[in-house]
Structures are given as structure tokens and as C-alpha cells.
Amino acid sequence: MLNQFLHFINIFNASNKLNNSIIGKTLQKRYRITQFLTEGGFGETYLAIDLQIPINPKPKLVVKRIKPEKRHYLEITKRFKDEASTLYELSKNSNLIPKLYAFFIEGKDFYLVQEYIDGIDLNKEIYEGKYHSKEYVILLLKEILEILEYVHQQGLIHRDLKPSNIMRREKDGRLVLIDFGGVKDLKILLKNPQAKLKTTVCYGTPDYIPLEQFNGKPGFYSDIYAVGIVAIYALTGISPSQLQNNDQGEIIWQHHVNVTDELATILTKMTKANFKERYQNATEALTIVNNLITSRNINITYSDYPNIVNFNAINIPTPPTPPLSIPSHKPPYKRFKIVLIQLFNIIKSCKFKEKMIAGYNQVILIIIKTGKARQTKYILPLIVLIYLINLIPKPREVAGKYGYMVDNVIPFKFDDVDSFSESEGLARVTKYYKYGFIDITGKIIIPIEFDEASGFMFGGIAKVKKNGLYGCFDGKGKEVVAIEYEEIGNNSSSCYDISEEEFKPSKPLIKAKKYGKWGYVDINNKIVIPFVFEDAHGFYNGLAAVKKDAKWGYINIEGKVIIDFKFDNASDFYEKIAGVKKDNKWGFINKKEQVVLPFQFEDAHSFHPSSKKLAAVKKNGKWGFINTNGILVIPFQFEDAANFGLFQNNGANVKKNGKWGLINSKGQITIPFEFEESICFDEGLGIAKKYGKYGYIDSNGNVVIPFKFESALLFSGDYAQVTIDGENHSIDRKGNIISN
Known part of the structure; x- marks a missing residue:
């Protein structure tokens, strides 16, 4: 075939x-x-x-x-x-x-x-950490076996049955079997039992193929095995690759879930190691499943599908923290070493968030019980923190695919990966041009099905995009803001267009766009401020700049207008004063609408929390910097300028004589004017452009990694993404390309 x-x-x-x-x-x-x-x-x-x-x-x-x-x-x-x-x-x-x-x-x-089948494949329904009811699994078996019965009656074996090759058709909820690239023709054997197929090629996906198929000798019963594995995956929420086998090669799965004896018997027989002990074709298996439905009076139809899916995650209990064994007969420094090793082992056995809790509690015990309380008061937490950071998996590239290196390797199956966030313990991954999130065990927490996805920002939620609309997920994989908005937050990353200092978990508001207008919702997707604005900013110091009827004003978190709509443009109240534009000039006002700095500037940046209470302003064609009292601190001398910020090595990018460099808050040059673009810093290294190529410099402007890349991203941990000759690569902090 x-x-x-x-x-x-x-x-x-x-x-x-x-x-x-x-x-x-x-x-x-x-x-x-x-x-x-x-x-x-x-x-x-x-x-x-x-x-x-x-x-x-x-x-x-x-x-x-x-x-x-x-x-x-x-x-x-x-x-x-x-x-x-x-x-x-x-x-x-x-x-x-x-x-x-x-x-x-x-x-x-x-x-x-x-x-073209309009719908979703079963990877969106069946994946790690998600389990389904027995009704869902029985209907799943019935539907797949009905299709497979027809295939087998034509003398064919599919050979690659798995969730990604089964579609849920949107118009009627029915399952459709796709990807017959591995179908194998048995008609020749039906006509002549003594004949042999010409090929003994092993085809299929390892997690779903039985031993005889691996050896290149599949039969109808090989498809039955695959269907059974899919059903067990749906029932337990455990990936087939994570299931164990006993000495006879049988899959051990029943202890992971409560299931009726009848269904357990069916699934066990479908997945027997010896193909002779399985149902021999789809008709035989389907008969047994239909008998179960009849005998148990299970009344389910295809239209019931939305009501029988259980998307609750399995609650896997965290292993109990074992008590520390303090060797009292040892001297203090040896006690400290032994207990610290125990602590490390305890931390390694816990899940991400529990690591921090276990680490903190055990540090206290060590401080008390080693007799070195004063000496270890600050050293121990630091050591534990360093260890915890090193526990977080690091992204690596192997043969064009990405995975993570840690004690146990997360398989190299992703097209791209990010580092794990220290707040939520999740990493954004990409596969087949879709985004999702996994935890440090490799379990998928947020499905890999989105066209775009941000990292986790303030408030612990991530912004995603699907079918042209945006929504937000939290770190547990819950959709907290429905995917129904034309835009959410700012235009680049976060669900929250809000500063870290202003974020209040008790009442966070998220700006969102719907019906062409902006409004604000909370993390329960409840509309707090209606969608009536042409543009909108986040809340800072209790006020948000919003645009209505082509003019800007300010509202509070209840939606009440505090400053009328009278400005041509407006910035945010970062430092209790905000820049506003009127009659083609910028000035600064306070929350009572009093003018603090007159309207005299051609352009102006905000007083951002990380800007050292300085703002870049433009006058007579040149940029300089003023403080919150309106005093000129750094003279007007630059062709362009950006505010002081964390991603600028606590300096400010400024342009002079056609080149960019960095200055400090006193106006002193910290990195010379010799780069073609502004410089962006993070984790000690900055991206700079020179001779038409990108490279990396340190905080003094010294070249660390030469200018040889067509594009480059900031380092995330020990690695950064760069482009060389049109190909994307990961590099380490010495500029070496990482390939294993």
C-alpha cells in the first residue's frame, strides 16, 4: 500500500x-x-x-x-x-x-x-495531565473502532493510529481518521493465505506500536493495540512513554485510575503484548464495546461529546518531605555538609513550587540544628538559591530540535523553546508553528495550539492568540481571560499593561479590545469598564490614560473620568506626574490636572519607575533629560534618546553624530558612540550592531561575542538565539554554537 x-x-x-x-x-x-x-x-x-x-x-x-x-x-x-x-x-x-x-x-x-477537515486533532483533547471520564473513553473506542472496522474490511491496516491522526470534526463532533501514509494492504493475504507481503518495514509512532509491528510484521491486531493505548492515555492522562511494563511486557496502568472491571478488561485485552491474545480485528473489538454499552445501559451519542469531556487535571500528590537525619556525633562543618546533601536530594524530589517551600523550611532546620546559626544565616539561603536556579532545565538544540537538559532530559521534539520562568516554573515551547507551555517535567500545562504566546508577566498570566483572537492563561493552565478579544494588554507581550509596582493581585484589571473599542476586564473575564475607548493604557498610581472622541483623558479603576478628554496625547502617571500633549507641545501635569511643567517640548518620554526619576524630552530638535521638578539635568545635545531603564544597563541609550552609545544619570558616557542601533542589555550582556552585524558587549562596551550575526536575541540563562546565514542557532555566553 x-x-x-x-x-x-x-x-x-x-x-x-x-x-x-x-x-x-x-x-x-x-x-x-x-x-x-x-x-x-x-x-x-x-x-x-x-x-x-x-x-x-x-x-x-x-x-x-x-x-x-x-x-x-x-x-x-x-x-x-x-x-x-x-x-x-x-x-x-x-x-x-x-x-x-x-x-x-x-x-x-x-x-x-x-x-480539508475543519476541527481539531485529539492532541487537543488528550494530553499529559488531562484525564477523561469512562463515558468519554467508551465513546472514543466506539467511534474509532467503527472507522477502523471499515478500513479493516477493505483489507488495510492503518499502522499509525495516534491522537494527532484522529480529528474531531467541528460541524458534528464526529471523529475522522486521517493520515493514511502508513496504510498497509492485506488484500493479497486475504486472497492467498500463503502469500507474503513484500516489505517488513517498521512504520508508525513508537509509543503506539506493538512488538510485532516494530519487527515489521503488523496485522489488524496492531491497530487494535494502538486504539487501546490512545484510550488508556485519555483515561489516565499519562503519556504512553511514561507508562511502565511488567516482566511479561504488559502495560501497567490500572493503578493510575479508578475504572470499571469491564472497561479495564477490554483495554487490557486490546494492549496485550502477545498479539494472539488481543482482539484480532476492529469488528471483534467493536462487538465487545457495543455489548458493554448495552449491558450497562450507557446512553451516549455523538451529540453528547461536549458534556462528557472532563478536562480536570490529575492531582498528583507531592512526595512527602522526608525528615532530615542530623548526624549529631559529627563536627558542625561535617554536619552541615551531610545535611545540605540531604536537602538537595529533597529539593530534587519535589515539584517546582514545592522546591522553594521545601528549600526554605529545610534551610531553617539546618541553621538551627548544625549549631552554625549565625554563620549560616545568610550563606545557606544563598547556596540553596543558587542550587535551585541550577535545577531549572536549560534549553538545548539537537539536530534542529529543541529540548531541555536537566537530571532527566525533556525530549528534543520542539521547534523552539524558552527558558523556564522562575515565577510559574513553565517554559514556552513551539511545535509545528504553534505555541504552548510545559513544566520542568516536560508535561504540557497549556496546550501547544496557539498562534502566539507571551511569557508569564506580572500577575502570573500569559497572553495567547488563536484564530486571530487573544486571551490569557494562568500558570495552572486555566483560561482566565476568554480567547475572544481583538487585542489584550500592550501590543507585544503581557496580558497586563501595568507596572510591577502597581500590580495589585486583589483587583487586577486587564485592558482588552472588543468590537473595535477598548475596555477593562478582570481575571475572571468579567467586564469592569465597558468597551468605549478608542485607545487605552494600563493603570498607574490609580489612573489610566484613555482616548475618546479623538482626545485623551484619565479614568480611575471604577471607570470614573478624573481628568477630562482634552489632550492630543497622553502618557502614564508613573511618578505621580504624566506627560500630556496640547497644541502640538508636551508638558507635564499632576493627578489634580495642575500643570507642573509648561507645554514647551516637541516630544517627551514618561517618568518610568526604572528611569531614575529622569525623562527624555526634545526641544529645538535636540534631546536632553529633565527631573520631576522640571530642572534640566542633562543638556539638549542628542539626535535621539530613550529613557533610562533596566534593559539599558541602568543607563540611557542616546544618539550622537549618527551613532548610539550609553550615558549614566549624570550624563557621563559609559559606552562610546560607535553602534548603529540602540543597545539592549539583560543578564550582563548587551546586543549591539556594528558593521551591519549583531554581537554582544559587556557593561563597559567591550566586545564579548564578535559582530557576526544577522539577528540576535538577549540571553536567557546561559543561551541566546541568533541567526547565521539564514539559520537559527543557540549560542552560549562564549559565542559557541550549541548542538548537543
Whole structure:
């Protein structure tokens, strides 16, 4: 079947990754490629529209592109046509398998045009930490087996059954089986039991294939095994790779969940290590499942799906903290060393947030019991803190995929990763152009399904985007602000457009845009201030700048207008005064609307909390800096300027004679004017641009990593992302490319 053809492709393309995008092209003068979807072992998958259908919008299609090598081209061409024909026959008689509309060769590339299934794959329903009810699992078994029964009746084995290859169709909630790239033809065996298949290739996904399939000898019972594994995953919320086997090779899973004996018996038989002990085909397994539904009078239908899904996370208890064993017969310094080792082991056994609690409590015990209280009062917490920081996994790149290095490695399966946040213990990861979050064990906390995602900011929530709309999640994976807004917070990252100093957990407000207007909601998605403003800022010192009828004013957290809408522009009340623009000039007012600094500046920045109570202002074409009393502290002499800030090494970026450098709050030059762009610092190193390339400098302007990158990001922990010759890489703090 098609797997044999695709196996040839896998072999011939092993060292030739398919990167030639066809987005925007029209195939066969009919199928216009609009979007890249994914890339797999056999080729690339795209979204397309059918130009010959006389309606608008045009119907969507899926186009799979397979690019063979020149060797064996004639053999592969014949096989492609034969196997595509079989796939066409399979799909035309079932509405639960994507229809194959066309298959053709263009430019020596092979193409399959298939029905587009509007919905989500089961990876969005079944993933680590999420478990489902027995009703959900029984319906899941029934639906999958019904489709699989039809496939088996055609003499075919799917061979790659897994959550990502099963779609939940949006229009009716039914399951649809996709990706028949691994389907295997058993018709020859049905006609001639003595015949042998020509290939013994192992195809499939390791977590879902039984031993006989791994050895290249699959049967219908191999698909039954995979369905059983999917069901156990849904029931327990534990990834198949994390399940253990006993000495006989049987999967150990029942102790993870309370389940009826009947369902446990079905799943155990489906996943038997010996294929002879399993249900031999989908019809046999489906009969047993239907009998269970009838005998137990379980009345579930496809329309019940939304009511039987249980998305509550498994509450895995934290291991109890073992008592410290204090060796009293040892001298104090040896007692300290032994107890510290015990402490480290305790911390390593706890989950992220519990680490800090365990660490703090045990430090107190050590201080008391080692007899070194005064000497260790400050040293011990520091040592523990350093250790905890080192426990947080570090992102690494291997063979073009990213994972994390720690005591146990989180698999290298992501397209990109961030460092773990120290507040929530989560890291943003990217896979197939989608974003999500995992914890330090690798468990997915926020599904990898979003088009954009910020890191966790003040208040412990992250902003996400899906299907053009924004929402927010907290660190437990709960959607606290519904994904229904045109924009949330500021335009770049946080859900909160709010300063750390002003954040009040008791009543945080999040600015959001809906129906083309801005308003404010709380973390329960309740509208606090209606959507009536043309633009809006966050709250600082109790007031937020908002725009209405083309003019700016200020409101309080109840939505009451405190300063009328009369300004052409407005900044925030960071230092109890705010810059406002009127009659094309900037000045500064206080919260009582009294003018503190007259309207005399051509442009002005705010007095931000990290700006050292200085603000950059422009007068007569030059920039200088004033304090909150309006006194000119640094003369007007710069072509451009930014405020003092944390990401500028506590200095200010200023431009003079066409070059950028840094000055301190006294106006003294700390980094010379020799860079082509402003400099951004974090964690001791700054990104600077020189000779058209980016590099890294220290706080004195000394070059640490030479200027050789086309783009560069700030260091996060020990690593930073850079671009070299169009390729993205991770580098360490010495500039070495990290590959393992």
C-alpha cells in the first residue's frame, strides 16, 4: 500500500529536507497553495483553495507534496499512482475518512489533494495531565473502532493510529481518521493465505506500536493495540512513554485510575503484548464495546461529546518531605555538609513550587540544628538559591530540535523553546508553528495550539492568540481571560499593561479590545469598564490614560473620568506626574490636572519607575533629560534618546553624530558612540550592531561575542538565539554554537 511508496521516499529523502515552499503557487491551474501546515516523514502538507469552484469564499483543501529523488523515479512514479488509486477507493465510501479528490505529478513532484477537515486533532483533547471520564473513553473506542472496522474490511491496516491522526470534526463532533501514509494492504493475504507481503518495514509512532509491528510484521491486531493505548492515555492522562511494563511486557496502568472491571478488561485485552491474545480485528473489538454499552445501559451519542469531556487535571500528590537525619556525633562543618546533601536530594524530589517551600523550611532546620546559626544565616539561603536556579532545565538544540537538559532530559521534539520562568516554573515551547507551555517535567500545562504566546508577566498570566483572537492563561493552565478579544494588554507581550509596582493581585484589571473599542476586564473575564475607548493604557498610581472622541483623558479603576478628554496625547502617571500633549507641545501635569511643567517640548518620554526619576524630552530638535521638578539635568545635545531603564544597563541609550552609545544619570558616557542601533542589555550582556552585524558587549562596551550575526536575541540563562546565514542557532555566553 501507500506505506511502501512513502517508505521509498523516506529512504531517498533522509538527507534532503524539503524546504522549497510552494505557498502562492497554483497547481494544475486549479489548486492555489495558501498556507504551510506541517512537514512529516513523507513530505509537506499545505492548505489550498479550489479556484474552479464558483463560490466565495473558495472551499479549503489539503495538498500533500512528496518530492522524490531522481534515482528510482520511474519505480516510485508507478507505485505512487497505484497506491493513490487505492487510497481514493478507500475514501470515497466513508464520510469519516478524508476524501481524496486528485493525485497528480507536477514538476516531478507528487501531489495528493484531499478533503480539508475543519476541527481539531485529539492532541487537543488528550494530553499529559488531562484525564477523561469512562463515558468519554467508551465513546472514543466506539467511534474509532467503527472507522477502523471499515478500513479493516477493505483489507488495510492503518499502522499509525495516534491522537494527532484522529480529528474531531467541528460541524458534528464526529471523529475522522486521517493520515493514511502508513496504510498497509492485506488484500493479497486475504486472497492467498500463503502469500507474503513484500516489505517488513517498521512504520508508525513508537509509543503506539506493538512488538510485532516494530519487527515489521503488523496485522489488524496492531491497530487494535494502538486504539487501546490512545484510550488508556485519555483515561489516565499519562503519556504512553511514561507508562511502565511488567516482566511479561504488559502495560501497567490500572493503578493510575479508578475504572470499571469491564472497561479495564477490554483495554487490557486490546494492549496485550502477545498479539494472539488481543482482539484480532476492529469488528471483534467493536462487538465487545457495543455489548458493554448495552449491558450497562450507557446512553451516549455523538451529540453528547461536549458534556462528557472532563478536562480536570490529575492531582498528583507531592512526595512527602522526608525528615532530615542530623548526624549529631559529627563536627558542625561535617554536619552541615551531610545535611545540605540531604536537602538537595529533597529539593530534587519535589515539584517546582514545592522546591522553594521545601528549600526554605529545610534551610531553617539546618541553621538551627548544625549549631552554625549565625554563620549560616545568610550563606545557606544563598547556596540553596543558587542550587535551585541550577535545577531549572536549560534549553538545548539537537539536530534542529529543541529540548531541555536537566537530571532527566525533556525530549528534543520542539521547534523552539524558552527558558523556564522562575515565577510559574513553565517554559514556552513551539511545535509545528504553534505555541504552548510545559513544566520542568516536560508535561504540557497549556496546550501547544496557539498562534502566539507571551511569557508569564506580572500577575502570573500569559497572553495567547488563536484564530486571530487573544486571551490569557494562568500558570495552572486555566483560561482566565476568554480567547475572544481583538487585542489584550500592550501590543507585544503581557496580558497586563501595568507596572510591577502597581500590580495589585486583589483587583487586577486587564485592558482588552472588543468590537473595535477598548475596555477593562478582570481575571475572571468579567467586564469592569465597558468597551468605549478608542485607545487605552494600563493603570498607574490609580489612573489610566484613555482616548475618546479623538482626545485623551484619565479614568480611575471604577471607570470614573478624573481628568477630562482634552489632550492630543497622553502618557502614564508613573511618578505621580504624566506627560500630556496640547497644541502640538508636551508638558507635564499632576493627578489634580495642575500643570507642573509648561507645554514647551516637541516630544517627551514618561517618568518610568526604572528611569531614575529622569525623562527624555526634545526641544529645538535636540534631546536632553529633565527631573520631576522640571530642572534640566542633562543638556539638549542628542539626535535621539530613550529613557533610562533596566534593559539599558541602568543607563540611557542616546544618539550622537549618527551613532548610539550609553550615558549614566549624570550624563557621563559609559559606552562610546560607535553602534548603529540602540543597545539592549539583560543578564550582563548587551546586543549591539556594528558593521551591519549583531554581537554582544559587556557593561563597559567591550566586545564579548564578535559582530557576526544577522539577528540576535538577549540571553536567557546561559543561551541566546541568533541567526547565521539564514539559520537559527543557540549560542552560549562564549559565542559557541550549541548542538548537543
